[in-house]
Amino acid sequence: MKPTTFLPIVLATAVVVASNACAQTYPAKPVRVVVPFPPGGGVDFVARTVAQRLGDTMKQTFVIENRTGASGMIGADAVAKSAPDGYTLLVASPAEVLVGPIAGQKVPYDAERDLQPVTLIGETPLVIVAHPSVAVRSLQDVFALAKKQPGKLSYGTPGNGSTMHFAGESLNAIAGISIMHVPYRGAAPAVADLLGGQVPLGIVGMPPTVPHAKSGRLRVLAVTSSERSMAMPDVPAVAELAGFAGYRFTNWMGIFVPAKTPQQTVERLARQMAQIVRETQTSEKLLSQGVKPVGNSPSEFVAFLEDERGRYSKIARERNIHAAE
Structure with a gap:
């Protein structure tokens, strides 16, 4: 083998060996x-x-x-x-x-x-919740009420452009309804107003809602994952509804x-x-x-x-x- 051919091979091999050695010693x-x-x-x-x-x-x-x-x-x-x-x-x-x-x-x-x-x-998953004073026990009830009283219902989220906002607008689009979005500055004020009944519906993260769901201060209607959550196995996923296959926001x-x-x-x-x-x-x-x-x-x-x-x-x-x- 010519020296000029041999040198690039040696250099390439050295680079590979050094790279592998670096990976094996990480983190140093x-x-x-x-x-x-x-x-x-x-x-x-x-x-x-x-x-x-x-x-x-x-x-x-x-x-x-x-x-x-x-x-x-x-x-x-x-x-x-x-x-x-x-x-x-x-x-x-x-x-x-x-x-x-x-x-x-x-x-x-x-x-x-x-x-x-x-x-x-x-x-x-995110959770779709309702204040207990709202006469709904399922998402189907929400859709029916929204169609019966167009423009009257609203849902709160932690803010404009949040994952929850996207989830809510996707619901509106697929169900053919118009539930007004009420953006808050974070999850805490959104949950506070949900608990106080200032906003009837909400889409928020699961952790801050679990204790209130257990106490009965909030009613969980659905989760937004593609399947039910092991943390709330009795709560249906939105994707279970007819026409909502593939609905997933997490x-x-x-x-x-x-x-x-x-x-x-x-x-x-x-x-x-x-x-x-x-x-x-x-x-x-x-x-x-x-x-x-x-x-x-x-x-x-x-x-x-x-x-x-x-x-x-x-x-x-x-x-x-x-x-x-």
């Missing part, structure tokens, strides 16, 4: 896990649950850092601008990486270009890293997460909060995001959904 130092929401919320709970197990199984410290503000945009931006070395992770929800940008919210990053999907940790939690992070690192993180969420202890902990564990591969997560992006973009155009400025 503590890993920062950015949560773009305050401590105590659903995304924070999921992040802390999996970060602890990542640390145990990968023999390294995974440190939670809550970088809050601007509906998750500040934390997401911090990760997007971090070094692509696998030592900064983002545990994200739809708001900051998909729904917000689609609804026209101004963000200082391009989620598709600047963030690399690793794995979908899990997802939890709050999901996924891991992202800065774009151009080595693929070996991304794959290793995804494999480790898949193992963790399938552990009985971890899956039971997630399910206790209504989170259905997933733990898919990077390519599967990319396909999931593409489907989500297509659905939300279509609804935004057809229902003229815009985030509040």
Whole structure:
């Protein structure tokens, strides 16, 4: 073999060996896990649950850092601008990486270009609820009342351009009804007005509604996942209704890293997460909060995001959904 031919082969082999060695030694130092929401919320709970197990199984410290503000945009931006070395992770929800940008919210990053999907940790349904004073016990009752009294009913959500807003407008479109959207500045005020009867219906996340549903202060009519939730097995999914096949809106939690992070690192993180969420202890902990564990591969997560992006973009155009400025 000629020396000029041999040298490129040696160099290429050295690169592959070095890359594999890097992947095998990762993580060699503590890993920062950015949560773009305050401590105590659903995304924070999921992040802390999996970060602890990542640390145990990968023999390294995974440190939670809550970088809050601007509906998750500040934390997401911090990760997007971090070094692509696998030592900064983002545990994200739809708001900051998909729904917000689609609804026209101004963000200082391009989620598709600047963030690399690793794995979908899990997802939890939204719930459609009614104040007990409203004479409805099912979604069919809601549709009938909306048609009988057009323009009279309203539903509250945590805000314009939220996942809940998209879910509500999709209901309106498919059912051929017009229930007025009442946007709030977050879930807490929306739930407060639901409890007080100031707004008759609401679409909110599952965690803040569970105690009120159990006490009878709110009536849960349906969940918005494609199937019933193990946390509320007696509550029907919207998709069970005739004409609503394929209806699905969830709050999901996924891991992202800065774009151009080595693929070996991304794959290793995804494999480790898949193992963790399938552990009985971890899956039971997630399910206790209504989170259905997933733990898919990077390519599967990319396909999931593409489907989500297509659905939300279509609804935004057809229902003229815009985030509040």
